[in-house]
Amino acid sequence: MSPFRTSLFWRLLVWFFVVNLLVLVLGGFLTRRLIEYTTEVEINWVSLAQGANEAFDRGGQSGLEKWRNDQRQDGIDATLYENGNALVPMRLPPTVRASLPEWLASGHELVTQPYPRLYLAVQNVTGADGKPRQLVALSRTHVRLAPQARQQIFLAIQFGLSLVMIGFVGWWVARSVARPVEALRDAARRITAGELSARVGPRGQKGPGELSALSGDFDAMAERIEALVAHDRAVLQDLSHELRSPLARLQLILDLAQRSRGDVSAPYFLQAEQEIERIDRMTGEMLALSRLEAGIPGLERDKVLLADVVRECVERAELDASAHQVQVKIDLDESVQVFGNVPLLERAVGNLLANAIKFSPKQGVVDVIVRKAGGRAEVSVKDQGPGVPEGELEQLFRPFFRGSNAARAEGHGLGLAIVRRVAQVHDGDIIASNMADSGLAVRLNLPLA
Numbered sequence: 001m002s003p004f005r006t007s008l009f010w011r012l013l014v015w016f017f018v019v020n021l022l023v024l025v026l027g028g029f030l031t032r033r034l035i036e037y038t039t040e041v042e043i044n045w046v047s048l049a050q051g052a053n054e055a056f057d058r059g060g061q062s063g064l065e066k067w068r069n070d071q072r073q074d075g076i077d078a079t080l081y082e083n084g085n086a087l088v089p090m091r092l093p094p095t096v097r098a099s100l101p102e103w104l105a106s107g108h109e110l111v112t113q114p115y116p117r118l119y120l121a122v123q124n125v126t127g128a129d130g131k132p133r134q135l136v137a138l139s140r141t142h143v144r145l146a147p148q149a150r151q152q153i154f155l156a157i158q159f160g161l162s163l164v165m166i167g168f169v170g171w172w173v174a175r176s177v178a179r180p181v182e183a184l185r186d187a188a189r190r191i192t193a194g195e196l197s198a199r200v201g202p203r204g205q206k207g208p209g210e211l212s213a214l215s216g217d218f219d220a221m222a223e224r225i226e227a228l229v230a231h232d233r234a235v236l237q238d239l240s241h242e243l244r245s246p247l248a249r250l251q252l253i254l255d256l257a258q259r260s261r262g263d264v265s266a267p268y269f270l271q272a273e274q275e276i277e278r279i280d281r282m283t284g285e286m287l288a289l290s291r292l293e294a295g296i297p298g299l300e301r302d303k304v305l306l307a308d309v310v311r312e313c314v315e316r317a318e319l320d321a322s323a324h325q326v327q328v329k330i331d332l333d334e335s336v337q338v339f340g341n342v343p344l345l346e347r348a349v350g351n352l353l354a355n356a357i358k359f360s361p362k363q364g365v366v367d368v369i370v371r372k373a374g375g376r377a378e379v380s381v382k383d384q385g386p387g388v389p390e391g392e393l394e395q396l397f398r399p400f401f402r403g404s405n406a407a408r409a410e411g412h413g414l415g416l417a418i419v420r421r422v423a424q425v426h427d428g429d430i431i432a433s434n435m436a437d438s439g440l441a442v443r444l445n446l447p448l449a
Contacts, residue, residue, distance in 0.1 A: 011208060011209075015169055015173070016169070019165045019166060019169050020162075023158065023162050024158075026161055027157050027161050030157050030161070031157050031158075043076075043119070043121075043139060045137065046123060048071075048076070048078065048123070048137055049123035051067065052064060052067055052078060052079070052080050053080065053127055053133060053135070055067035056087060057127055057128040064080060068090070071137075075139060076137055077091070077137070077138045078090070078136065078137035078138070079135075079136060080134065080136075081104055081133065081135075082132075082134075084101060084104050084105070087133075090136070090138075095114055096114055096120055100136065103122050104122065104134055104136075109123050109124055118139075119138070120137070121135070121137045122134055123135040123137075176208055177211065179203060180204040180206065180211040180212065180214070181211070182203075183200045183201070183203035183215065184200055184218055187199060187204075187218065187222065191225070196222070196225065196226040198222065199222055201219070203215075204216070204218070234399075235286075239286060241400075243282070246275045246278050246279050246282075249275055250275045250276070253268050253271050253272045256268050301339050301426075302339070302340075302341075303337055303338075304339070304340050304342055305337055306332075306336045306337065306338055306379065306446075307333065307334045307370050309342060310332060310349055310368055310379060311332065312346060313346055313350045313353055314328050314330055314368060316350065317350065317353040317354065320354065320357055321357050324357050324362065325362040325363055326360045326363075326365070326366055327363075328353070328366045329366070329367050329368065330368045330369075330370075331367070331368070331370070332369075333370050333371045333372060335372075336370050336371065336372055337377075338377045338426070338446045338447065339426075339447070339449040344422045344426075345426075347418065347422065348419045348422040348423065348444060349381075351415040351416065351418055351419050352381040352416075352419055353366065353368070354415060355415055355416060355442070356381050356383035356440070356442075357383075359440065360383045360384055360439075364383065364384040365384060366381065366383050366384075369382075372448065375448065376446060376448060377445070377447070377448050378443055378446075379443070379444040380441060380444075382435060382439055382440070382442075383439045384439045385439055385440060387434040387439055387440050388432065393432050396416050397416045397419070397432075398417060399413065399414055399417040401413045401417075423444055423446070426446050426447070428446035428447065430442065430445070431445070
């Protein structure tokens with residue numbers, strides 16, 4: 001999956017975008033407030049009025065206009081009034097323009113703040129020609145400093161804010177990532193040391209979305225590994241137990257054969273051959289089950305008509321059914337189609353048939369039905385045997401499980417375990433139940449194609 005499509009990527013991108021935006025906004029606001037605070041104590045209105053008067057004395061209106069343009073670069077708009085008239089016109093807010101004639105007529109000097117962050121000053125001066133004049137100045141205090149000084153302050157504040165905000169966000173991101181990663185690392189180390197029950201647990205759930213999901217996947221993987229290892233150990237123990245009996249019999253048979261002479265030893269060699277065949281069948285089934293438990297990577301599947309698979313299996317089982325004097329009846333819905341692997345499906349159906357034939361009485365009937373049931377494909381195999389005690393139904397599909405009826409037929413307890421694994425590989429399931437009159441019904445359910 002592309003990293004650009006993960007929520008973690010977009011979450012980090014949005015967070016850094018928001019942080020930088022906050023730095024810009026807060027930086028601008030704090031810079032302006034700082035400069036305003038600085039200018040409030042720096043403006044000298046008296047000196048400003050003397051400067052305007054000297055400029056007018058030297059250059060008249062053009063000199064005053066030039067001086068005024070210079071002051072505008074520092075954020076101050078000012079001019080001189082003489083007899084209530086401006087020597088160089090300037091724009092004034094409506095409230096100031098309405099009150100200014102009264103302030104000028106009073107002849108008092110004043111500094112007032114008609115609007116927030118706007119200062120108005122009226123200062124009296126006397127020109128070189130002896131005429132009284134009055135300075136009227138408006139100042140937005142945030143521009144009183146020189147442009148170079150304002151830029152330096154702005155950059156300093158931006159740099160400081162960036163360090164603080166990025167440091168805070170970096171700490172938060174590192175903390176939210178480090179916690180689940182450390183929990184994952186700790187769980188991995190414990191599992192490597194042999195503690196298969198180790199899990200990431202709630203510590204991994206506190207991370208961002210992807211890391212939380214990764215922790216969940218890791219726990220699922222660890223649970224799967226623990227179950228597989230426990231299963232393999234149990235199977236190994238069962239296999240060891242199952243192999244020990246035929247090997248012991250084989251050893252006894254060979255010992256008797258060695259002590260016999262002539263034709264008397266022939267039956268012993270025949271028994272030895274049967275025991276070897278028994279061990280060979282059991283190891284073959286174990287290998288098949290082992291491959292299925294491993295998941296069979298690269299399993300090829302196609303659309304399969306289930307009736308064709310069942311019909312082929314029934315034909316193969318005819319010889320075995322005749323030997324047991326059992327009749328196999330089929331009822332097939334030719335339209336049932338599944339998406340599966342033909343050899344595995346044939347193996348599963350073949351095992352179901354072999355199991356039903358083994359436990360059927362002589363002259364008994366095995367019914368094989370293929371149909372659609374509950375939106376799924378169903379292969380149902382019913383025999384007329386003794387059935388299975390209710391308490392053993394859930395264990396029928398465990399490897400090497402041989403219930404209380406095992407003595408009625410030869411087997412290793414692997415056939416139904418293979419059927420269940422084939423069903424799981426095809427996203428299906430298998431159910432066994434006793435029939436009302438007698439016999440066992442095993443239903444293999446698979447998704448329809």
